[in-house]
Amino acid sequence: MGVRLETEALVARGVGALSRAAGRGGGTTLPGKLLWKLDPGAIDALARRLPQGVALVSATNGKTTTTAMAARILGSRARLAWNQSGANLLSGLASELVTARHAELGLFEVDEGALPEATARLRPRVMALSNLFRDQLDRYGELELVAERWRAAVSVLPVETTLVVNADDPIVGSLADDRVHALRFGLDDPRQARPALQHAADSKYCIRCGTPYEYEAAYVGHLGDYSCPACGHARSRLDVAARDIELRGLHASRFRIESPTGAVDVELSLPGLYNVYNATAAASLSLALGATLDDVRGGLEAFSAAFGRFERIPTGGRTVVVLLVKNPAGANEVLRTLETGVPPVLVLALNDAIADGQDVSWIWDVDFEPLLPHVANVIVSGERAAELGLRLLYGGLSEERLEVEPSLERALDHGLALVEAGTDLVVLPTYTAMLALREILAARGLVRPYWEGERP
Amino acid sequence: MRISVGHLYPGYLNIYADRGNIAVLERRAALRGHALEVRPIGIGEQPDLAGFDLLYVGGGQDREQALVAPDLVERAEAIQSANASGVALLAVCGGYQLLGRSYRGRDGSVMPGVGLFPHETVAGTARMIGDVLLECELEDGETRELAGFENHIGRTLLDPGAAPLGRVLFGFGNDGESGLEGCRVGRAIGTYLHGPLLPRNPWLADWLLAQALAHSSNGEPITLEPLADRLEASAFRVAAERARKRGGQR
Numbered sequence: 001m002g003v004r005l006e007t008e009a010l011v012a013r014g015v016g017a018l019s020r021a022a023g024r025g026g027g028t029t030l031p032g033k034l035l036w037k038l039d040p041g042a043i044d045a046l047a048r049r050l051p052q053g054v055a056l057v058s059a060t061n062g063k064t065t066t067t068a069m070a071a072r073i074l075g076s077r078a079r080l081a082w083n084q085s086g087a088n089l090l091s092g093l094a095s096e097l098v099t100a101r102h103a104e105l106g107l108f109e110v111d112e113g114a115l116p117e118a119t120a121r122l123r124p125r126v127m128a129l130s131n132l133f134r135d136q137l138d139r140y141g142e143l144e145l146v147a148e149r150w151r152a153a154v155s156v157l158p159v160e161t162t163l164v165v166n167a168d169d170p171i172v173g174s175l176a177d178d179r180v181h182a183l184r185f186g187l188d189d190p191r192q193a194r195p196a197l198q199h200a201a202d203s204k205y206c207i208r209c210g211t212p213y214e215y216e217a218a219y220v221g222h223l224g225d226y227s228c229p230a231c232g233h234a235r236s237r238l239d240v241a242a243r244d245i246e247l248r249g250l251h252a253s254r255f256r257i258e259s260p261t262g263a264v265d266v267e268l269s270l271p272g273l274y275n276v277y278n279a280t281a282a283a284s285l286s287l288a289l290g291a292t293l294d295d296v297r298g299g300l301e302a303f304s305a306a307f308g309r310f311e312r313i314p315t316g317g318r319t320v321v322v323l324l325v326k327n328p329a330g331a332n333e334v335l336r337t338l339e340t341g342v343p344p345v346l347v348l349a350l351n352d353a354i355a356d357g358q359d360v361s362w363i364w365d366v367d368f369e370p371l372l373p374h375v376a377n378v379i380v381s382g383e384r385a386a387e388l389g390l391r392l393l394y395g396g397l398s399e400e401r402l403e404v405e406p407s408l409e410r411a412l413d414h415g416l417a418l419v420e421a422g423t424d425l426v427v428l429p430t431y432t433a434m435l436a437l438r439e440i441l442a443a444r445g446l447v448r449p450y451w452e453g454e455r456p
Numbered sequence: 457m458r459i460s461v462g463h464l465y466p467g468y469l470n471i472y473a474d475r476g477n478i479a480v481l482e483r484r485a486a487l488r489g490h491a492l493e494v495r496p497i498g499i500g501e502q503p504d505l506a507g508f509d510l511l512y513v514g515g516g517q518d519r520e521q522a523l524v525a526p527d528l529v530e531r532a533e534a535i536q537s538a539n540a541s542g543v544a545l546l547a548v549c550g551g552y553q554l555l556g557r558s559y560r561g562r563d564g565s566v567m568p569g570v571g572l573f574p575h576e577t578v579a580g581t582a583r584m585i586g587d588v589l590l591e592c593e594l595e596d597g598e599t600r601e602l603a604g605f606e607n608h609i610g611r612t613l614l615d616p617g618a619a620p621l622g623r624v625l626f627g628f629g630n631d632g633e634s635g636l637e638g639c640r641v642g643r644a645i646g647t648y649l650h651g652p653l654l655p656r657n658p659w660l661a662d663w664l665l666a667q668a669l670a671h672s673s674n675g676e677p678i679t680l681e682p683l684a685d686r687l688e689a690s691a692f693r694v695a696a697e698r699a700r701k702r703g704g705q706r
Contacts, residue, residue, distance in 0.1 A: 134471065134517075142517040204467075210523050212467075352698070358586065359605045361651045364473030386691035390655045393687065394479040404687065 032087070032095030043090065046097040047106055047122045052078055054106035054122045055289055058115050058150075059130030059166075061330045062278040063088065065270075066130060067109040068306035069282035073291055073299030078105040086307060089114050093122070105289070112146050115153040127157065128164035128285040129172050130277065133221055133329035134202050134365075135357075143202055147171050154179075162288040166281065167236045168223040170207050176236075185240040185284040186225075189255075192245050192273055193217035193224065202329075208233045220274050221329040240284040242276050249340040250321065250424070257283050257296065264293040266300050270310055274333040308434045315446050317421040320412070322437065325428045326356065328365035334428060335371050342374035343426040347415045348392075349382035349408055349433035356430040360384050363391045372397045377418055379403045381411035382433045408433060409440050459485055459668045461494045462508035465516075465524045468499075469551055474514030476652030477546065480661050481510070488680055490669065499527045505538040509668035513551030515650060521550045525567060528554055532570045539572055544667035545644035548653065552638070552646035553577045553610050573639040573646050574615040575630075583609045588627030588649055589699035590637050594663055601625070602657050603695035604649025612648075614639060621647050626703035643667040656691040658683070 035042055047054050057067045064086045071082050081100035083092050088111045097106065110118045112132075119127065129150065134143055154163065154175050167173040167184035176182035197204055197218050205212055206228035218224035227234035245255040250271045257264050257280060268279055283296045291299075305311055313320045325331040325348075338346075352358050372378075372395055380388040385406045392402060405411040408429075415425045429437050441447045463478065478494060485492040497503060505511065516524070535555070539545060547555050556575040559567045569577075590602040602622055611631040614620060620630070621638025629637035630648070638647035645664070647653065654661040666677040 142519075144517060144519050205520070205523065358698075358702070359607065359651065361473040361476070361605060364476035364479075364652055365470075384691075384694060386687050386694060387656065389687050390691055391476070394476065394483055394655065404690075 031098050032091035032093065035094045035098055036091045040090075043094045043097055044121045046094075050081065050103060050106045052105035052289075053125035054108065055126040055128070055285060056108050056110050056115075056118060056122065056124045057128045057130070057281070057285065058110045058112055059281075060112060060133040060135045060146075060327065061333075062130055062274060062281070063109040065275065065306040065309050066128065066278045066281045066285070067107060069279055069300060069303050070128075070285050071107055072303045073282060073286040073295050074105065074107065074289060076298070077291065077295065079103050081106045081108075083108050084307070090117055090121070093118065113149060116149050116156070119153040120156050123158055124161055126162045126164060126285055126288045127154075128281055128288075129175060130166045130281045131169050131221075131223060131329075132171055132203070133327060134362075135327040135329075143171075150175060164281070164284045164288055166223065166277070167238055168219065168225065168277075170203050170213070170222070170226060170233070170235075173236055174207060183239045183284050183288050184236050185280045186235065186238045186242075187217075187219050187223075187245065187273070187276060187280065188225070188238060188241040188243050189245045190217040190225075192247070193219060197222065206231060206233050220277060220333055223277070240280060240287065242280045245273070245276055247271070247273065247337075247340070250337055250426075255279075257293070259283070259287055259293065261287070262293055264297045266297055268300055269304060272333050272337040274330070275310075308431075308438065311447070312424075313441055313446050315441070315444070316416065318416055318419055319424045320416075320441065321424045321426045322434065323426065323428050324431065324434050325366075326430055328362050331363075331366040331428070335366070335368065338371060338426065342371060343419075343424060344376045345379070345415050345418045345425060346371075346375050346377070347379045347381060347411050347425065347427040348388055349411065349427065349429040349437070350380070350384040350388045351382045351430050351432045351436075352384050353432045356432050360387050363388060366391075368392060368395045375401070377401055377403065379405055379411045379415050381405050381408050382430065408436050412437065412440060457490050457669060457672055459490055459492045459509045459665070459672055460507065461492055461510045461512060461668075462497050462503065462505060463494050464497050464511065464513045464528065464551070465499065466496045466514070468520040468524045469514035469516040471515050471517055471520075471550075473650065473652040474512070474548060477514075477548070477654045477661075478512065480652075480654040480658070481665060484658065484661050484680075484683070485665055487683060488665075490665070499524060505531065505534045506541050506543060508538070508543055509671045510664060511535070511538065511543060511545040513545070513547040513555065515549030515551060521554065525554055529568055529570060532572075535570050535572055539642055539644050542643060542667075542671045544664055544671060545572075546664055547573075547644070547646040548650050549608060549648055552648060553608075553612065555644075555646055556612065556639075559610065572644060573641060574618040575612050575639055577610040577612045580609050580611045580632075583607065584628035584632050584704075586627060586705060587695060587699035587703045588629070588637065589625040589696050589703060590622030590627075590629075590649070591625055592622035592660075594621075594640070600659050601692075601696065602649065602653075602660060603651075603692050603699060604647070604653050604657070605651040605695075606648040607650075608648050612639075621645055624704075626699040628704050632704075643671070651695070656688055656695050658685050658688045 081103035162181040165176040168186040201222045209231040211230035213226040216225040311322045482492045562579040619640045620636035670677040
């Protein structure tokens, strides 16, 4: 294996450099695709060379952010092989394993559908699973199918693997039921609960008997402190809990993480309850890998944002604030962070490439309604701008306050012209619209391409 | 006039943005001076179905569909007689399947349906996913196009002579082979198309409203006064273009 593996890895690395030199983006998956073609078993061998093993993260929402937070926490202790760009299929993992030659610990976010193969090949020491929401049904299929894949993935984990689960999600929490080593995390602050389950809540019926769950507190979508009034199936006791949560609009949040080894107060410079979930997941994963609570605080407080998820980009005396949206649960949480200080102008961009989901029906499951009366102008953009415009008109936005501008560049400039100097322009793009937006801003010299991004 | 809508199992069958269809019906009725009243109907609730002017059944994931199926089948007679008495109906995706005669799973088990639509659905092996464009002729001599999105593993086979909703121009349709999509029985329409269906196909929303108004007034369907529908037309154009480019491809 040795010589052949070295040769393959060398060739694959060369391809990545060539791809970048040829101007074809970051070349993030090309070496991996090549290696994957040459010898799929190579990634098993490359992973086994990592002296501290491998940790995996998956979720419908928050995998990139959770993994990036864990990288901040763990990066001071170990050299990481980390798929920072979000290339989370097996080929993306292969690329990272090939290029990060002196890494000690593998830290990978994994696509929900790719999890069974990733667990079988990489045999993770720790695996963190955070949530399952309806997401891009045209691509992933129904939630239950993804859950089935995750059950299969968990069933092949080595017995010594620690499984980290979000206990607030009934299906995800139940994956840890028969594990010897498990860490269950969740939120525990009823002040932050939503008054009711949101419209598109998934998994709201008991996974054992089908009765609707009752919620002591529902935090994000169907995530919360649930119990079944008929059979008693309820959220497990939390090993790691976020308590005393304080949200500060679009800017920050504060909370205390309590774990079996003690508690630590954290100030996070990211908005929203969903990011408290991400931070708690990253903290749990890191603790399971041997990090200390000081590492956890230090890493989380030093963390700014993962690629494209939440970025503030100054431009001409104004700041473009970019918040990625890609499915109902995620979009609802992003909108919720805007509720405390509704921006006067909002740009929403909807594309329908494969990475966005070709089926755009999900925008109807997003609760735009509470926000619309408070926004002065909404510009809808992207390839499916008209669909999004209809969604908002039917949601109660008056026609005079709606502008339909499919060109992202023009939508951005109109938005910037409408906001006052020194204020923010909030832009909510889907995935490929976010990439296009970054390209526009990069061409103006305002952001760096992601493959040149900073590494901790 | 008042239009009374019975929305079956909104807590369970809501996956492909069904509330979008309801919102469109509400707004288009209001713009013509009619008030749409929507009553959710949950498991075990027994309102008189023939007292509604329009019934709506949405789509759900398999698990949710299985939870409501027994309750829906118990209403078979009530739904059929409501249809016979002129109540309009729209059923999308899972709702469309459940209102047929039966659903045969891959393990061979057969789940009985309501039997309103003359079809049987058989679980296939590959999902039929993508944009769809149909040509419909709900009124003689009036052909209209309908753009939507489909995502189903069930292959729905219409009985010989049964009326489809439309002919498939691009996409898979009922079974990927017959070139037919959906089904129509009187004022009842069943279809796999979601996205949701009505915002970008306002003519179908108006057709349904006209049928519901006819039931409400005990008269004949009237032609509703047209609306500008500029954004609707532009959303339709993009969706139809998608179907032409990428519909019906596995």
